Structure formats: C-alpha cells, structure tokens
Amino acid sequence: MEQPIFSSISVGESIPPLTIGQIDRTQLALFAGASGDHNPIHLDDDKARQGGLPGTIVHGMLNMAFLGRLLTQWVPQQQIRRFSSRFVGMAFPGDEITCLGTVASCDASAGENCVTLDLVAQNQSGEVLLKGSATICLT
Amino acid sequence: MREELIGKRYEPFTAQVDKWRLRFFARTIGETNPACFDEVAAHKAGYRSLLAPLTLPFSLAMDFDQSLLVLKDLGADLTRTVHGEQSFTRFAEIFAGDVITGQQEITDIFEKKGGALLFAVTRTRIDNQIEEHICDMDTTIVIRQQLS
Numbered sequence: 172m173e174q175p176i177f178s179s180i181s182v183g184e185s186i187p188p189l190t191i192g193q194i195d196r197t198q199l200a201l202f203a204g205a206s207g208d209h210n211p212i213h214l215d216d217d218k219a220r221q222g223g224l225p226g227t228i229v230h231g232m233l234n235m236a237f238l239g240r241l242l243t244q245w246v247p248q249q250q251i252r253r254f255s256s257r258f259v260g261m262a263f264p265g266d267e268i269t270c271l272g273t274v275a276s277c278d279a280s281a282g283e284n285c286v287t288l289d290l291v292a293q294n295q296s297g298e299v300l301l302k303g304s305a306t307i308c309l310t
Numbered sequence: 311m312r313e314e315l316i317g318k319r320y321e322p323f324t325a326q327v328d329k330w331r332l333r334f335f336a337r338t339i340g341e342t343n344p345a346c347f348d349e350v351a352a353h354k355a356g357y358r359s360l361l362a363p364l365t366l367p368f369s370l371a372m373d374f375d376q377s378l379l380v381l382k383d384l385g386a387d388l389t390r391t392v393h394g395e396q397s398f399t400r401f402a403e404i405f406a407g408d409v410i411t412g413q414q415e416i417t418d419i420f421e422k423k424g425g426a427l428l429f430a431v432t433r434t435r436i437d438n439q440i441e442e443h444i445c446d447m448d449t450t451i452v453i454r455q456q457l458s
Contacts, residue, residue: 207373
C-alpha cells in the first residue's frame with residue numbers, strides 16, 4: 172500500500188472512495204451475530220414496525236465499520252487518532268452504500284502532521300446516512 | 311428525564327479477544343486487510359497477532375450489554391431506540407489474544423423536541439492486559455419517547 176504523505180496532501184482533496192455492494196438481510200443477520208447487536212429492528216420486520224420503523228434497518232455500526240474500512244484502505248490503522256460519526260439517516264436492506272472522505276484541514280502545529288477528514292456514507296440515491304470525522308497522523 | 315444518572319459508572323467488564331470472533335467480525339464488515347485474518351500477515355505487518363478492526367471494541371462492550379444497562383436505567387424500550395453518535399478516541403490497537411477491560415460512565419442526559427427525544431451520552435474507557443489505554447468510546451443513544 173502506497174501511503175499518503177503529509178506534504179502532498181491539500182485541503183479539499185478526496186481520498187479514494189469505497190463502494191459497498193448491495194446489503195442484504197443475511198449480512199445483517201451475520202453482523203448481528205459478529206457484533207453482538209441483536210436489536211430486533213435489524214432482524215425482524217414485525218418488531219421494527221412495532222417500533223415505528225418502515226421495516227428492518229441496517230445497523231448504524233455496520234455503516235460505521237464501512238467508513239472505518241475507507242480509512243484503513245488509505246492509512247494503517249495505528250495512524251487514526253480519532254474516528255467519529257453521527258447516524259443521520261437510515262439504510263435498508265437492498266441499499267448500496269458509498270463511503271467518501273475529504274480533507275478538511277491539515278495541522279502540523281502540535282509536533283505531529285495531522286489531517287482531519289470529513290466523512291460521508293451515502294446510499295445509491297445520494298442520501299446521507301452517516302456524517303463523520305477522522306483525525307489521522309501522517310509522516 | 312433521569313439527570314441523577316449523570317456520572318453513574320457501571321461495573322467494569324473484562325473480555326477475551328477471540329481469534330474466531332475477530333475474524334468473523336472482520337468478514338461480516340467485508341474487511342480486506344490480511345492482518346485481520348492471517349497471523350503470518352499480521353506478524354509481517356509488525357502486529358503481535360490478528361489486528362482488530364477499528365470498531366470492534368464497540369462490539370466487545372455490546373457483549374456485556376453496556377447500552378442495554380443504560381436503557382434499563384432509563385426505562386427505555388429497545389425498539390424505540392437508535393444510535394445517534396459514536397466516536398473512538400484512539401491510543402493503541404487491539405489484537406487477538408488480548409484481554410481488555412472496559413468501564414462505562416454516563417456523561418450526559420438531555421431532552422430535545424419538547425421531550426419527544428431523550429439523549430443519553432456515555433463514555434467507555436478500554437484498557438488492555440498490559441495496562442495500555444486503548445481507546446475511549448463516546449456513545450449517544452436517542453430514545454423516541456411517547457408523550458402523554
């Protein structure tokens with residue numbers, strides 16, 4: 172993996188995007204098992220509707236894991252100092268998710284070369300599901 | 311509102327980071343980094359064992375029902391609850407074979423939209439068996455309340 176270098180990064184540039192194939196209910200069931208999140212709103216349409224949702228929804232933390240992959244396909248994990256997201260929209264089975272990152276700022280003042288990225292996970296219609304941020308230190 | 315819960319600290323939990331579980335988690339998120347699956351690749355990358363994906367520590371806390379404990383204290387129904395925000399402030403990595411300790415604290419509770427939404431914010435600190443501070447996880451849970 173060719174690693175990004177601080178001096179060659181500029182504000183506004185995009186990092187390589189990550190596109191996830193269509194999410195199906197099997198993946199939600201497997202993620203429920205692997206993640207320990209057994210909330211029925213991700214597994215059972217009836218229960219999801221009882222809770223006022225249109226049907227089962229994708230785990231927010233699965234979408235956040237995709238954003239994590241966007242970061243770790245760009246830099247080794249130990250360079251990621253902070254990673255956050257707000258779950259602003261719901262994803263449903265059948266959705267295709269794309270993860271995007273843009274350089275929001277570059278800061279070398281604290282003795283380390285850090286960049287802050289704005290992150291977005293969106294569906295096939297361009298609706299935003301997650302809005303995030305990451306602080307990454309580069310060489 | 312249950313403001314008196316702000317500052318409540320839950321009992322610490324201890325979790326073994328199992329290779330099988332780490333690989334299972336990595337596979338279900340579509341992870342492609344060989345260091346999450348193959349020990350030879352992990353060693354070659356300078357890691358002591360399989361590398362835990364970024365968000366695995368949240369699941370290690372889920373195993374010990376950390377969010378459910380908060381919901382129980384709030385008297386909230388799981389199907390009316392969504393995850394609002396999540397952050398990881400990171401200091402070190404987790405590897406297979408590690409034994410991590412976590413402790414959750416409620417850091418804020420507030421309402422919005424005239425009480426229609428209740429927000430609970432917690433911080434969970436994760437340390438490992440060699441007393442490295444791994445990360446702090448801040449979680450915001452949003453509960454849609456039925457107004458009477």
